[in-house]
Amino acid sequence: VDMSVDLAGRRLPSPMMTASGCAANGRELGRFFDVAELGAFVTKSVMADPRSGRGTPRMAETPSGMLNSIGLQGPGISSFVENDLAWLKRSGARTLVSIAGNTSGEFADVAATLRASDAFDSVVGVEVNISCPNVANRGLVFACDPLASAKVIALVREQLPRDVPVFAKLTPDVTDIVTVAQSCVKAGADGLTMINTLLGMVIDTDLLRPQVAGVTGGLSGPAVRPVAVRAVWQTRAAMLEGRLPFVPIIGVGGVRTGRDALELVAAGASAVQVGTATFNDPSAPVRVGRELAGLLQDKGFARLADVVGIAHERL
Numbered sequence: 001v002d003m004s005v006d007l008a009g010r011r012l013p014s015p016m017m018t019a020s021g022c023a024a025n026g027r028e029l030g031r032f033f034d035v036a037e038l039g040a041f042v043t044k045s046v047m048a049d050p051r052s053g054r055g056t057p058r059m060a061e062t063p064s065g066m067l068n069s070i071g072l073q074g075p076g077i078s079s080f081v082e083n084d085l086a087w088l089k090r091s092g093a094r095t096l097v098s099i100a101g102n103t104s105g106e107f108a109d110v111a112a113t114l115r116a117s118d119a120f121d122s123v124v125g126v127e128v129n130i131s132c133p134n135v136a137n138r139g140l141v142f143a144c145d146p147l148a149s150a151k152v153i154a155l156v157r158e159q160l161p162r163d164v165p166v167f168a169k170l171t172p173d174v175t176d177i178v179t180v181a182q183s184c185v186k187a188g189a190d191g192l193t194m195i196n197t198l199l200g201m202v203i204d205t206d207l208l209r210p211q212v213a214g215v216t217g218g219l220s221g222p223a224v225r226p227v228a229v230r231a232v233w234q235t236r237a238a239m240l241e242g243r244l245p246f247v248p249i250i251g252v253g254g255v256r257t258g259r260d261a262l263e264l265v266a267a268g269a270s271a272v273q274v275g276t277a278t279f280n281d282p283s284a285p286v287r288v289g290r291e292l293a294g295l296l297q298d299k300g301f302a303r304l305a306d307v308v309g310i311a312h313e314r315l
């Protein structure tokens with residue numbers, strides 16, 4: 001089965017990616033598999049300056065998923081490019097760099113520093129994280145506001161060469177994700193990654209207090225998979241109906257098996273990210289890719305590309 005994907009002009013050998021934030025910047029997972037086997041390694045969202053993140057505890061488990069309030073812990077863009085991106089390049093990884101900022105100008109500065117770095121030739125795209133649920137600034141999530149999203153995307157797009165695609169990472173916490181997608185694509189996004197975590201909360205019923213120090217947090221894992229499938233489906237439907245240009249969708253949310261990945265692909269995703277599942281199985285992103293290829297083979301498909309959005313033809 002031909003598992004290669006054309007992602008906004010970049011040919012990747014596999015549709016499988018890590019999901020941002022769940023495996024730091026490569027070294028941890030590099031002990032379990034060859035990071036060059038992935039279509040792309042997606043890094044933890046990096047900001048301009050180093051950041052220690054939220055107080056602890058930052059994670060809570062639920063029967064169907066995980067809640068996090070990490071709060072964008074990270075080394076800052078300078079250290080990231082010198083250490084993490086350099087390591088990913090040496091390892092032969094194709095890297096999709098996730099960037100974040102408190103303001104649209106900060107997003108642009110991070111993109112500019114990234115572009116100027118020695119390892120930039122290993123970057124196959126930039127994922128603009130406008131959807132972190134744990135940013136402390138006035139409770140504002142850029143991706144809840146189509147205009148604010150467009151401003152960030154346009155500024156980042158300006159900083160990068162045309163052949164480096166920009167992906168907007170969207171939040172499911174909006175009434176209409178298609179409206180945000182339209183705004184991002186109009187502003188220059190070459191693709192869409194959906195979804196980030198869903199805002200949630202867990203209370204410790206022994207201590208009768210919130211389980212994570214951030215009080216609310218981002219819900220991930222199996223609980224959000226149907227939400228991701230719905231978001232990808234609605235966005236692909238908008239493309240088929242002419243309400244949105246055809247841009248690649250990267251599906252993410254609760255994928256643990258090849259069947260889970262196939263669900264997102266059939267809904268319209270060209271690539272699939274695996275995040276929370278790596279906590280139980282660090283090689284999950286490559287295992288899911290093998291399982292997906294096996295399923296396609298069993299069903300008689302020669303190319304993954306033939307299955308993208310296929311469920312829309314079978315209503």
Ligand code: RRO
Nearest residue numbers: 069070071072132134197218
């Ligand atoms: O660091 C985080 O708290 C975080 C981020 Br940036 C994000 O995009 N999604 C999430 O669930 N947590």
